Amino acid sequence: MTSPDDPVTSPAVRRVAIVGTGVIGASWAAHFLAHGLDVIATDPAPGSEDRLRADIRSHWPVLEQLGLADGASPDRLTFTDDPAAAVADADYVQENGPEREDVKRALFAVLDASARPDVVLASSSSGLLPSAIARGCPEHPERVVVGHPFNPPHLIPLVEVVPGEVTSEAAMDTAMAFYRAVGKRPIQLRQELPGHIGNRLQAALFREAYSLVERGVASVADIDTAISCGPGLRWAVLGPFVNLHLSGGPGGLAHVLEHLGPPMTAWWADLGHPELTPELARALVAGVDEELADVDPADLVAQRDEVLNTLLAAKSRTTLP
Known part of the structure; x- marks a missing residue:
């Protein structure tokens, strides 16, 4: 990993971008909303917004039983079909696209060009190496991590946080602190390997x-x-x-x-x-x-x-x- 002397810092996370709103993305969105955050979601598939809102409605009763943060509401969700717009004002990015290296790289190129330099780009990838994903980020590859949850993320506490070859200590610290702040039990891998732990x-x-x-x-x-x-x-x-x-x-x-x-x-x-x-x-x-x-x-x-x-x-x- 690179030294901590890079652009990634640890700002307070108030707005999370969810990139990809399938099963994992929708569960993540519900979890972040339940913790009182604003969520802006994006997915190119037709009907994605309606499916996402329906999924969040179905998750909400169990999240209410677990306990909601002050101000938590599904109404704090917004949607766009433009990933660049979704991450432009985000404080943290959780990507949940297809488990294909070429797709991830192309998508992360867009995220890297559009998100602020201090924003961590985390992938929910279940097995890809963060170093491979980060090769799609010519500007700030040091802020790419894997933040792999277990299904369903709105309930299962574990998140595997994996650094790549050039991931900075600051990015890892930010990711670990963020996941802890939203009630997760993150573990930090000491090296990347296919499939994580x-x-x-x-x-x-x-x-x-x-x-x-x-x-x-x-x-x-x-x-x-x-x-x-x-x-x-x-x-x-x-x-x-x-x-x-x-x-x-x-x-x-x-x-x-x-x-x-x-x-x-x-x-x-x-x-x-x-x-x-x-x-x-x-x-x-x-x-x-x-x-x-x-x-x-x-x-x-x-x-x-x-x-x-x-x-x-x-x-x-x-x-x-």
Whole structure:
């Protein structure tokens, strides 16, 4: 990263630009509005504004349950189809465009030319490297970071903040401070790598889940149950290392590594290496369709958000890390 002696500073963020208003962008917009900020959103797709406002209306009840900041209102949302105009007066930019490097670079060229030099340009990219994205910014590449949320961003606290090769310390400090100010739990990566942290951990789980389906070991529904009614419950409370430590009793992690470590390494050797063939893809989709055959999609999302809300409220009353 470059030195802190660059144009990026840490102004108070009052207006956030949301660039791209799909699932992630709409969730981000709702979150920022709930924290009392002004939001100006942009998306070139026809009907984007109507869909965005409908999405925010659907998110608002759970955000009200979590608690709104003073002055929070969906009425503080404005919309334009011009990304340059959207970021011109913004104090922070959260980009949520397609997960394609060429598209990101072209879009960031517009953002870089239009946003004030002191404004951080953050991408919600789930796996692209910030250095690659920043190559689209000839004027101020040092203010580009990845600010990767987890879906849905208006509920899940984690944001992975990733610097690129030329990202400044000032830009990172600004991004970390901003996400904390809007109730997030940001973590700062020490180096960039594809998929960041959370998605790489998920990819390891998905690889074996796909393999178990491919090998006929279990159904899609059974694999979902194995996680949602098993380790997933613990993972929602504490991370993998602390959970492993607790499973060791008085001896903690040292005991687990000594006594259960060797069997686990044997399991590693037996993990699958599936190829995502068309046949496997069809099997996975069919399995989910069967699992959700009698489930209303909107009701499923609402129930998920209700449980997340309850869990977050419960965790907020503890000192859990």
